[in-house]
Structures are given as C-alpha cells and as structure tokens.
Amino acid sequence: DTGVSQDPRHKITKRGQNVTFRCDPISEHNRLYWYRQTLGQGPEFLTYFQNEAQLEKSRLLSDRFSAERPKGSFSTLEIQRTEQGDSAMYLCASSKRQSSYEQYFGPGTRLTVT
Amino acid sequence: AQSVTQPDIHITVSEGASLELRCNYSYGATPYLFWYVQSPGQGLQLLLKYFSGDTLVQGIKGFEAEFKRSQSSFNLRKPSVHWSDAAEYFCAVGALNTGTASKLTFGTGTRLQVTL
Numbered sequence: 165d166t167g168v169s170q171d172p173r174h175k176i177t178k179r180g181q182n183v184t185f186r187c188d189p190i191s192e193h194n195r196l197y198w199y200r201q202t203l204g205q206g207p208e209f210l211t212y213f214q215n216e217a218q219l220e221k222s223r224l225l226s227d228r229f230s231a232e233r234p235k236g237s238f239s240t241l242e243i244q245r246t247e248q249g250d251s252a253m254y255l256c257a258s259s260k261r262q263s264s265y266e267q268y269f270g271p272g273t274r275l276t277v278t
Numbered sequence: 279a280q281s282v283t284q285p286d287i288h289i290t291v292s293e294g295a296s297l298e299l300r301c302n303y304s305y306g307a308t309p310y311l312f313w314y315v316q317s318p319g320q321g322l323q324l325l326l327k328y329f330s331g332d333t334l335v336q337g338i339k340g341f342e343a344e345f346k347r348s349q350s351s352f353n354l355r356k357p358s359v360h361w362s363d364a365a366e367y368f369c370a371v372g373a374l375n376t377g378t379a380s381k382l383t384f385g386t387g388t389r390l391q392v393t394l
Contacts, residue, residue: 168321195380206282206368206384207322220381255321259380265310265329265372267382269321 166190168270170256176276177246184242185273189258196239197267198231200224201253213239214261246277280305280371284385292393293361299354299388301369310372311352312382313343317365325367328352339363364392 169188177183189196194215199207210229211221215236225231228246233239243250253274257267281304291297303309310329314322326337333345343354352369369385 197380199382204386206370206386207382209381209383212380257322265312265327265380265382266324267380268324269314271319271321 168256168258168268170254170270170273172273173271174274174276176278178278179248180245182242182244183246183275184240185254185256185275186238186240187256187258187270188238189256190268192260193258193268194236194261195259196233197257197259198239198241199255199257201255201272202251207255210241243275246275248277251275251277280309280383282369282371282383282385284367284369284388286388287386288389288391290391290393291359294358297354297356297359297363297390299367299369299390301352301354301385302350303352303369303371304350305371308347311343311345312370312372313337313341313352313354314368314370314384315339315365316368316387322368325354359390359392361392361394364390366390 171186197212198210201207210225211231213233216233228244231241253272255272257269259267283302312327313325316322325341326335328335328345336342341356366387366389368387370382
C-alpha cells in the first residue's frame with residue numbers, strides 16, 4: 165500500500181492557461197474522488213469515478229473542468245482557461261467500492277492562478 | 279442536504295491537557311460520520327469513523343468520538359494532547375440513499391494549536 169499520490173504538488177499558472185493534474189489511487193481501490201479545498205474551508209466534493217465511469221459531478225464543476233479515468237486506474241483533472249477563483253488545493257481520494265466511505269486522501273495539488 | 283458545523287475555528291490547549299473539538303451535523307437519517315486530520319502540506323488522514331452500533335468510537339493516535347443523536351453531535355476528544363497533535367481537524371458526514379452514496383461533506387475545520 166503506497167498511498168494515493170498526486171502530481172504536481174504545486175502549480176503556478178497565469179490566468180487563461182490550461183492545467184492538468186494527475187492522481188494515482190491505491191492500486192486495489194476502484195473508486196476515485198476529486199475534492200477542492202480553498203483557504204479556510206473544508207474540502208468540497210467535485211466528482212467521483214467507479215472504475216472508468218464518472219458517476220457524479222458537483223455543480224462546482226463548471227464546463228471548464230473535466231476529469232477522466234480512462235483505464236480505471238489513474239485520473240486526470242483538467243482546468244481550461246484558468247481563473248483566479250480556481251486557486252485552491254485539489255485533493256484526490258480513493259476507496260474500495262464495498263467500503264466507499266473509507267476514503268484515503270493524497271497530499272493534494274496546490275494551484276495558484278496569477 | 280447534509281451539512282456539518284464546526285463552531286470553533288481555532289483552539290489552543292497546553293500539552294498534556296484534555297481536548298474536545300465540537301462537530302454538529304444536519305442530516306435526515308442516520309449519518310456516517312468521520313474525523314480527519316490535516317497537517318500543513320499534507321493530505322487528510324482518517325482518525326475515526328462512525329457507521330452504527332456503539333456510539334463511542336475509538337480511533338488512531340488516542341482519539342475518540344461520541345455520537346449523540348439527540349444533539350446531532352459527533353465531538354472529538356483526547357484525554358492528553360501531545361505537541362504533535364497540532365493540525366487542522368475536519369469533521370465530515372457521508373450521505374446515503376441520495377444518489378451520492380460516496381460523497382463526503384466536510385465542516386470548515388478547527389485549527390488546533392498546542393502550547394508547551
């Protein structure tokens with residue numbers, strides 16, 4: 165069990181640029197989640213996958229956001245035309261389907277949009 | 279919709295003192311409840327969880343929490359705090375049977391400072 169990993173850990177980008185983050189879940193976990201955490205707030209749910217299927221998306225996930233999990237293993241979260249309001253910590257978590265509430269979180273990717 | 283309130287934004291305790299962090303939830307049925315801890319630059323680590331059964335649950339690092347349905351509370355406790363417990367603590371609730379079975383809703387967190 166090597167834990168959930170995320171890459172990069174930090175990303176600074178200029179407004180209007182596109183960014184992509186990667187999450188590698190714990191290997192035997194078939195559920196994968198994305199959350200966003202802004203300063204002084206708790207994490208907010210964005211979306212989750214069961215294997216390669218994206219089963220739910222939050223209203224927080226605007227059209228500029230897209231998430232994929234093409235082979236049911238790692239996942240990517242892309243933000244197009246970034247805005248300063250996108251600055252946040254993006255957290256990934258994974259779980260087994262039969263214990264989906266036991267979510268294990270990665271270290272997060274901190275995005276700063278200048 | 280479910281929600282979580284952590285009324286204390288910041289708490290300071292002396293090392294060796296007892297600790298209680300408050301959490302109140304709003305949910306129409308029996309919730310699944312969690313406490314997570316987040317150290318600076320780190321992800322969230324699960325401390326403990328309540329699904330059903332005994333309302334006093336034990337977690338890692340000497341933490342425990344008690345589910346009180348009548349008060350809609352799930353307060354986190356530790357009898358003797360260590361300096362390494364300084365971190366941000368988040369209470370979360372899981373919803374079931376809403377079509378969002380895996381979604382966790384978090385409170386805004388309580389930052390714990392430990393003085394020596």
